[in-house]
Amino acid sequence: MDFKTNSIYCGNCKDVLSHFPEKSVDLIYVDPPFFSNRNYEVIWGDGYELRAFEDRWKGGIENYILWMEDKIR
Numbered sequence: 237m238d239f240k241t242n243s244i245y246c247g248n249c250k251d252v253l254s255h256f257p258e259k260s261v262d263l264i265y266v267d268p269p270f271f272s273n274r275n276y277e278v279i280w281g282d283g284y285e286l287r288a289f290e291d292r293w294k295g296g297i298e299n300y301i302l303w304m305e306d307k308i309r
Contacts, residue, residue, distance in 0.1 A: 249307060266308075271300045 237255040239245075245252050249266070270291065277288040293300040 271297065 237252075239256065239260075249264075253261075253264075271293060272291045273293075275288065275290050275292070277286055279285070280287050293303070
């Protein structure tokens, strides 16, 4: 990967960070699913388009923690 200063990289954290040189990162912004257990819906544009996402996890909080654990270590 070709890395540039003051840039934003989007991807799986483990895949992307494995290519960075050691001690080369000052900030990492993480935006994981937050297990809010809600559906989010927004009417968009002229009122006919619905944009939505679901923040629910099958298996409850235990399954969510198992999924997140690998990503934050």
